[in-house]
């Protein structure tokens with residue numbers, strides 16, 4: 144199966160090429176030419192299967208033979224064998240028809256590990272087979288960076304450069320990125336927001352000379368393989384609650400729109416997903432967009448769920464692409480308008496298509512802390528601020544449709560955000576044993592201005608080429 148760019152001006156390529164490319168050369172995002180289908184019978188047969196077995200089935204359909212099935216299966220088994228929970232992504236019930244999907248049992252305590260542990264293996268496999276090396280660049284609001292560093296540190300074929308917003312990530316998140324002593328890892332603290340970091344990363348990809356010279360590769364959710372790997376837990380969790388025999392809804396804490404898009408892809412592949420609730424913090428650009436049909440930047444506020452302090456929600460482009468009938472010219476127009484004026488309008492037909500499958504709910508700072516406190520009080524269960532935004536969204540969904548179970552995605556371990564959790568509950572969640580010495584580790588990072596040229600110079604000077 145080939146993958147096409149949302150902007151329609153880059154050649155269609157296979158799964159492994161899309162994996163190594165990250166962003167398409169026309170600035171667009173790759174998506175499969177058509178959606179593979181998984182039948183109700185096959186979905187029903189996932190009941191009782193392990194996470195890795197379901198991953199083999201779902202990813203096998205998306206990879207479509209581009210990687211030999213035995214190799215893909217071995218990498219899947221290996222990637223998920225080291226998770227701290229035997230179910231990999233277990234479910235917990237916290238209220239009538241509200242469940243929490245724990246996605247934080249990987250090495251860096253956030254949902255990013257679920258995809259990144261596999262992505263690291265897939266990229267290493269592809270680079271070794273081709274005898275190539277790559278310079279991986281990524282932008283992070285805190286979690287993608289550490290997950291990428293953990294997945295790629297010490298690998299001979301790659302250098303990793305991670306850009307994060309200086310002073311805008313939690314201390315645990317920062318130390319997870321800066322406390323790693325590996326010569327191929329470089330943490331860059333950019334004086335700006337996550338959106339500034341992401342703009343630099345995309346700008347470097349769009350500089351074709353630089354891209355080719357360094358062999359750039361990306362591990363943000365602009366990389367199609369990230370989304371593909373994230374579809375799996377929608378299948379495992381929905382099946383655990385009775386799919387395909389009953390539809391399930393999801394509430395997803397959203398920033399760059401990758402995680403919730405994976406739920407939409409699972410639905411396009413045949414999983415009966417009743418609704419996808421976009422749960423936002425005070426940075427509510429997506430909620431405003433769904434309400435008005437106008438995507439409009441207003442500036443990013445710092446919140447207690449910093450990983451979602453994002454205004455340029457990259458993967459929304461993939462949803463727009465689907466909702467406008469894959470009209471690449473329309474996408475180019477909308478993205479040009481976003482670049483020039485900070486806003487764009489969505490055509491009524493596309494907006495109706497989006498509203499048919501998605502709702503949106505916002506939890507501001509007080510509501511987020513109140514939700515952490517409530518879940519602790521009622522269930523003796525501690526959630527992190529991002530998960531709290533999702534649980535608040537799940538409660539809003541249940542108030543409208545009490546009969547359909549809602550799964551709230553728990554995207555981070557509470558110990559990543561101890562200050563907010565302590566403020567809400569009076570309890571300071573401890574780090575798991577493997578991170579117990581995190582605060583003793585020496586930090587290594589470089590502070591840089593929000594300047595693409597300066598970052599390019601730094602990467603050129605520090606990447607081992609050839």
Ligand SMILES: Cc1ncc(COP(=O)(O)O)c(C=O)c1O
Nearest residue numbers: 286397398399400401402450554
């Ligand atoms: C803990 C956490 N929750 C939620 C999100 C939002 O996910 P997405 O960017 O895929 O919308 C992020 C960042 O991606 C995150 O790190």
Ligand SMILES: N[C@@H](CCOP(=O)(O)O)C(=O)O
Nearest residue numbers: 283284285286287363364450
């Ligand atoms: N919240 C993310 C932001 C980047 O998202 P990605 O899914 O596109 O990598 C983070 O923690 O870095």
